[in-house]
Amino acid sequence: MLKESKFTEGFKKAVTKHSTKSLLASIISIIVGLIIGFIFMLVASILKPGSSALGGIGILLTGPFNGLNPKYEIGNLIFYMVPIIFTGLSIAIAYKTGLFNIGAPGQFLMGTMGSLLVALSIDTTGNRFLGILVWILAIIVGMLLGMFWGSLVGMLKALFGLNEVIASIMLNWIAANIITWVFKDSPLHNIGEGKDGYLIKTSLTGNFSPTLGLGKLFSSGNISSYIDIGIVIAIVFCVLTWIFMNKTTLGYEMKACGLNKESAKYAGINEKKNIILCMAFSGALAAIGGALYHLNAGIEFKWQSAYQTLPPWGFNGIPVAFLANCNPLGIILSSMFIRYLSTSGAFLPMVGFNQYFADIIIAIIIYLAGFTRYFIGRIDKRIRDMELARLLEKEKNGLKSDPPNDNVIVMEEEGKK
Amino acid sequence: MEDKYVIEMRNITKEFPGIKANDNITLKLRKGEIHALLGENGAGKSTLMSILFGLYQPDEGEILINGEKVLINDPNDATKYGIGMVHQHFKLVECFTVLDNIILGSEDSKLGFVTRKKSREKINKLMDDYSLHVDLDKRIDEISVGMQQRTEILKMLYRDSEILIFDEPTAVLTPQEIEGLIHIIKNLAKEGKSILFISHKLNEIMSVSDVCTVLRKGKYINTVKTSETNTDELAKMMVGRDVSFTVDKEKAKPKNIVLRLDNVSVVDKNTKKSVVNNVSFSVKSGEIVAVAGIDGNGQTPLINAITGLGPVSSGTITLLGNDITNGTIKERIMYGLSHIPEDRHKHGLILDYSIAENFVIERYLEDRFSWHRHRLIHFENRKNYSDYLIDNYDVRSGQGSNTTARSMSGGNQQKAIVARELDKDHSILVACQPTRGLDVGAIEDIHKKIINDRDNGAAVLLFSLELDEVLNLADRIYVIYDGEFVAHFINNGLKPEDLGLYMTGSKKMKKENIVC
Numbered sequence: 001m002l003k004e005s006k007f008t009e010g011f012k013k014a015v016t017k018h019s020t021k022s023l024l025a026s027i028i029s030i031i032v033g034l035i036i037g038f039i040f041m042l043v044a045s046i047l048k049p050g051s052s053a054l055g056g057i058g059i060l061l062t063g064p065f066n067g068l069n070p071k072y073e074i075g076n077l078i079f080y081m082v083p084i085i086f087t088g089l090s091i092a093i094a095y096k097t098g099l100f101n102i103g104a105p106g107q108f109l110m111g112t113m114g115s116l117l118v119a120l121s122i123d124t125t126g127n128r129f130l131g132i133l134v135w136i137l138a139i140i141v142g143m144l145l146g147m148f149w150g151s152l153v154g155m156l157k158a159l160f161g162l163n164e165v166i167a168s169i170m171l172n173w174i175a176a177n178i179i180t181w182v183f184k185d186s187p188l189h190n191i192g193e194g195k196d197g198y199l200i201k202t203s204l205t206g207n208f209s210p211t212l213g214l215g216k217l218f219s220s221g222n223i224s225s226y227i228d229i230g231i232v233i234a235i236v237f238c239v240l241t242w243i244f245m246n247k248t249t250l251g252y253e254m255k256a257c258g259l260n261k262e263s264a265k266y267a268g269i270n271e272k273k274n275i276i277l278c279m280a281f282s283g284a285l286a287a288i289g290g291a292l293y294h295l296n297a298g299i300e301f302k303w304q305s306a307y308q309t310l311p312p313w314g315f316n317g318i319p320v321a322f323l324a325n326c327n328p329l330g331i332i333l334s335s336m337f338i339r340y341l342s343t344s345g346a347f348l349p350m351v352g353f354n355q356y357f358a359d360i361i362i363a364i365i366i367y368l369a370g371f372t373r374y375f376i377g378r379i380d381k382r383i384r385d386m387e388l389a390r391l392l393e394k395e396k397n398g399l400k401s402d403p404p405n406d407n408v409i410v411m412e413e414e415g416k417k
Numbered sequence: 418m419e420d421k422y423v424i425e426m427r428n429i430t431k432e433f434p435g436i437k438a439n440d441n442i443t444l445k446l447r448k449g450e451i452h453a454l455l456g457e458n459g460a461g462k463s464t465l466m467s468i469l470f471g472l473y474q475p476d477e478g479e480i481l482i483n484g485e486k487v488l489i490n491d492p493n494d495a496t497k498y499g500i501g502m503v504h505q506h507f508k509l510v511e512c513f514t515v516l517d518n519i520i521l522g523s524e525d526s527k528l529g530f531v532t533r534k535k536s537r538e539k540i541n542k543l544m545d546d547y548s549l550h551v552d553l554d555k556r557i558d559e560i561s562v563g564m565q566q567r568t569e570i571l572k573m574l575y576r577d578s579e580i581l582i583f584d585e586p587t588a589v590l591t592p593q594e595i596e597g598l599i600h601i602i603k604n605l606a607k608e609g610k611s612i613l614f615i616s617h618k619l620n621e622i623m624s625v626s627d628v629c630t631v632l633r634k635g636k637y638i639n640t641v642k643t644s645e646t647n648t649d650e651l652a653k654m655m656v657g658r659d660v661s662f663t664v665d666k667e668k669a670k671p672k673n674i675v676l677r678l679d680n681v682s683v684v685d686k687n688t689k690k691s692v693v694n695n696v697s698f699s700v701k702s703g704e705i706v707a708v709a710g711i712d713g714n715g716q717t718p719l720i721n722a723i724t725g726l727g728p729v730s731s732g733t734i735t736l737l738g739n740d741i742t743n744g745t746i747k748e749r750i751m752y753g754l755s756h757i758p759e760d761r762h763k764h765g766l767i768l769d770y771s772i773a774e775n776f777v778i779e780r781y782l783e784d785r786f787s788w789h790r791h792r793l794i795h796f797e798n799r800k801n802y803s804d805y806l807i808d809n810y811d812v813r814s815g816q817g818s819n820t821t822a823r824s825m826s827g828g829n830q831q832k833a834i835v836a837r838e839l840d841k842d843h844s845i846l847v848a849c850q851p852t853r854g855l856d857v858g859a860i861e862d863i864h865k866k867i868i869n870d871r872d873n874g875a876a877v878l879l880f881s882l883e884l885d886e887v888l889n890l891a892d893r894i895y896v897i898y899d900g901e902f903v904a905h906f907i908n909n910g911l912k913p914e915d916l917g918l919y920m921t922g923s924k925k926m927k928k929e930n931i932v933c
């Protein structure tokens with residue numbers, strides 16, 4: 001008895017703590033999302049004989065371990081985390097400053113363009129040291145372009161009062177067209193392999209991301225996975241962003257603007273400066289994501305259709321950020337989770353579903369994450385109700401000392417009638 | 418006397434992290450009774466009322482309505498039981514009309530569309546019955562605070578509430594509006610509604626309520642019949658010591674001019690009307706200058722012009738000899754502006770920041786609170802400073818420096834702002850309703866601190882709707898009417914009557930007599 005009340009007490013305390021609450025809400029949205037996904041697959045399996053909903057859920061849960069070589073799958077999973085970690089960070093810091101940065105795809109593209117222009121135009125084949133220098137330069141150029149692109153949104157908002165969402169959407173498509181135009185007549189097309197719509201790979205000019213031996217570690221036979229230094233850089237940036245938001249005066253200032261614009265103004269904080277700065281940082285982060293993704297030795301950029309489709313990596317930052325409640329450290333986990341599900345998508349055809357089911361489930365989970373607060377409210381209420389019911393029960397037992405309390409309730413109900 | 422109660426709250430206990438907000442409190446309300454709730458800031462009044470309204474669940478204790486035990490899980494349950502509440506900080510949707518705000522949540526609809534006709538008729542009838550008139554088609558952000566409050570009251574009546582809770586309804590009202598409200602409340606009680614009324618103003622409690630329950634630090638102290646007590650006794654019961662309602666101060670010794678306004682006018686952007694008209698005056702170091710007037714006569718635009726929150730259309734403002742007419746707020750702070758804002762939630766606090774974070778909102782870049790060339794926050798110094806302010810200004814909360822501002826009681830939020838602005842190095846203190854929502858003990862304390870501030874050489878410019886406060890504190894008084902300064906007094910024992918005619922605009926001094 002005593003033990004139990006101690007447990008509920010502890011549980012209650014844990015639930016009231018904010019960070020525990022958001023973690024709990026994220027976990028609930030994930031579980032509910034999986035259940036709804038399961039129902040979807042059940043319906044689909046009725047329509048399409050030969051598919052199995054249970055098998056589908058099994059595959060989703062086991063993710064990369066469905067592959068013939070899980071190590072290889074995990075290597076790729078980690079590599080694909082890199083771009084969404086960066087766009088997730090980009091969206092998270094903007095959100096904390098009270099801005100919704102839907103411009104991450106455009107900033108991502110600017111980072112891609114800047115870095116590829118540098119990395120593909122300079123040939124350092126054979127000199128790995130020079131190659132690394134050019135690689136660093138490529139990231140920096142990409143980052144600066146993204147920074148500029150982001151700060152444009154900030155300036156439009158701060159100086160002309162244009163809503164950042166509208167500005168971002170416009171700039172996304174402008175970026176997409178610019179990048180197509182820049183690479184359209186460039187000599188960097190991958191003609192050697194007969195793929196005119198693509199650019200050559202960074203491995204061809206020697207300015208590719210170091211793999212730190214990770215690719216070999218996570219390989220399948222002779223084939224290395226894509227994993228490279230990017231993930232290390234990404235995690236470092238998560239930590240740096242966390243420090244920036246929580247430990248620096250500038251982070252404090254930006255959050256103040258996001259939480260209450262009016263009182264920030266009252267305190268003499270320059271909101272316009274903060275909007276522009278924040279969007280510049282945001283743009284830089286998304287751009288580094290674009291750069292690191294495309295500087296990988298094995299990734300090729302399809303310039304041909306770039307003007308028609310915005311890179312999914314940009315928008316996928318939104319769920320990554322919100323599933324982590326915009327906490328930079330949480331983003332490491334949320335990006336991993338989302339890639340885990342996406343990876344499993346590739347294996348869904350084994351049980352008769354197409355891979356897009358994974359995307360559907362991710363989408364559901366993201367929607368649910370949006371209801372985080374609602375869920376937290378439910379949890380609170382649930383616990384309170386339980387407590388109260390217990391108290392009432394106890395009292396009833398106390399008042400009418402006849403032990404079988406079922407009878408008491410029945411009697412009371414009859415009395416009411 | 419019959420012993421039937423519409424509401425009985427028995428042995429209510431409610432604990433928040435670090436504090437027992439309610440500790441075994443019992444409160445009984447009769448039908449048709451006006452029951453006042455009195456207690457220091459943070460005594461647990463709002464918490465107790467929130468429990469009755471279903472916003473919080475008590476840890477212990479029970480609630481009976483008409484003798485039957487009930488569970489009030491959320492405000493919907495409360496509404497079902499006929500309980501309505503006007504909160505300390507209003508909960509209205511700013512961009513909706515009054516009508517929509519009133520019906521929000523219990524609107525009639527047809528095929529998914531809101532039908533307002535029937536609601537409008539019902540509200541019109543209510544407005545006539547209780548003489549509570551508001552323009553239903555105005556948006557909330559277009560009407561005065563008094564009107565917003567009427568909206569809140571109508572909202573309760575619209576839901577057929579029988580038990581009405583008013584949490585500090587008069588804190589934000591003008592004396593005229595307060596009179597109106599008291600009249601309304603008495604009417605409501607006569608119609609058989611039962612009323613719970615929170616206020617820090619003892620004379621209000623004396624004039625409106627039948628009984629008064631006193632809380633202190635979360636504990637129940639006593640319930641007394643108002644007719645059998647007096648303000649001194651109430652004050653003593655609530656604070657636990659004698660409270661003096663007047664302040665002793667020495668004669669002011671004004672020195673150099675700190676703030677100076679020359680022919681300042683402000684034209685409203687929307688109406689193109691001049692809301693501040695050719696105002697000239699100055700405030701010297703070592704004196705307290707008050708601007709008295711009825712609310713809405715240009716005080717807010719004048720405050721905004723001085724503090725930088727709003728524009729100046731013509732004229733000049735200088736602070737310590739520096740022209741700040743169009744200067745940024747940062748500049749003004751640099752020249753020593755301290756500002757206790759009128760609206761503590763809009764400007765004064767970042768509610769989701771902790772109290773320590775709020776204490777340094779203007780100062781986070783000072784050497785003391787940052788290091789590594791002002792890039793990193795100095796957490797330890799910030800915490801120590803915050804602890805020091807909490808001690809010195811008696812800011813009460815559950816978790817000290819780590820408490821989020823949002824969870825503090827209204828009065829303690831106010832104390833925190835006053836503490837921050839008084840303790841900051843400053844040449845001038847612009848204090849707007851500095852004691853709004855404070856209990857009598859805290860008011861006494863803050864008044865002493867403001868006078869002390871004057872004696873330490875600060876210039877103090879006080880804007881207050883409380884005539885008592887103005888007459889108690891000010892060394893000189895300007896009266897503002899319709900955007901103009903219409904009178905100037907040296908305060909040596911002025912009485913409210915002396916200002917009255919000027920405040921209502923029936924009298925005006927000659928321009929040359931209004932010295933600056």
Ligand SMILES: Nc1ncnc2c1ncn2[C@@H]1O[C@H](COP(=O)(O)OP(=O)(O)OP(=O)(O)O)[C@@H](O)[C@H]1O
Pocket residue numbers: 433434436437438456457458459460461462463464465505813814815824825826827828829854
């Ligand atoms: N949601 C909450 N979370 C944590 N602490 C709270 C919360 N609400 C109130 N408290 C604490 O409970 C105590 C009582 O607060 P309450 O708002 O009831 O005071 P009050 O009597 O209404 O004071 P005031 O006159 O200043 O409005 C305060 O110390 C406050 O900090």
Ligand SMILES: [Mg+2]
Pocket residue numbers: 462463464505584826827828
């Ligand atoms: Mg209160």
